Amino acid sequence: DGGITQSPKYLFRKEGQNVTLSCEQNLNHDAMYWYRQDPGQGLRLIYYSQIVNDFQKGDIAEGYSVSREKKESFPLTVTSAQKNPTAFYLCASMESGTRTDTQYFGPGTRLTVL
Amino acid sequence: GNSVTQMEGPVTLSEEAFLTINCTYTATGYPSLFWYVQYPGEGLQLLLKATKADDKGSNKGFEATYRKETTSFHLEKGSVQVSDSAVYFCALNSAGGTSYGKLTFGQGTILTVHP
Numbered sequence: 001d002g003g004i005t006q007s008p009k010y011l012f013r014k015e016g017q018n019v020t021l022s023c024e025q026n027l028n029h030d031a032m033y034w035y036r037q038d039p040g041q042g043l044r045l046i047y048y049s050q051i052v053n054d055f056q057k058g059d060i061a062e063g064y065s066v067s068r069e070k071k072e073s074f075p076l077t078v079t080s081a082q083k084n085p086t087a088f089y090l091c092a093s094m095e096s097g098t099r100t101d102t103q104y105f106g107p108g109t110r111l112t113v114l
Numbered sequence: 115g116n117s118v119t120q121m122e123g124p125v126t127l128s129e130e131a132f133l134t135i136n137c138t139y140t141a142t143g144y145p146s147l148f149w150y151v152q153y154p155g156e157g158l159q160l161l162l163k164a165t166k167a168d169d170k171g172s173n174k175g176f177e178a179t180y181r182k183e184t185t186s187f188h189l190e191k192g193s194v195q196v197s198d199s200a201v202y203f204c205a206l207n208s209a210g211g212t213s214y215g216k217l218t219f220g221q222g223t224i225l226t227v228h229p
Binding site for chain 2: 004006031033040041042043045048058090092094096097098099100101102103104105106107108110
């Protein structure tokens, strides 16, 4: 089955630690995205990538980093510089990034800072 | 810039009631419009979409019509079920130039349906 997987489902981090969230897709999509979701709010874009070895900052990139070394993988690192990292993180992919295209989402990772 | 405004929730209905969730938008160009649904603890699933004015998207009994003149994309269902309880997000994609499919989301509307 084609789809997007995210791991782990739940992640706990101590203050001052960096953590990496995994996102893998086997849909052969070019574009991938990371969003953050906080209670009662919509999704906010952290980073996106339209092609391997290229990525762009979204609206709230501070304290986060990404890499895109393979088409199917787009890991997100939450660094110690992110002041309020507790949130639900969603990865998505899109075939081409055009206006009419559909974005497909993974199941999410819930990060809690202890 | 682009923005999406959804009706404030939560919305609580009895089973078989009629549902409307309002969505209005501001965007440059000619965006595509989407409704996504999120069940507790899960990611978002596409519910329906419309890519040009007057298009109607439909799926699982839900419908929404792209109204350019009122910049709206209201979600409707004639008879809701308990299983429809979820959070509903309206979103737009006005990709062009370097936008690369970036979605702009509304804040979400929580729907609870009681038996």
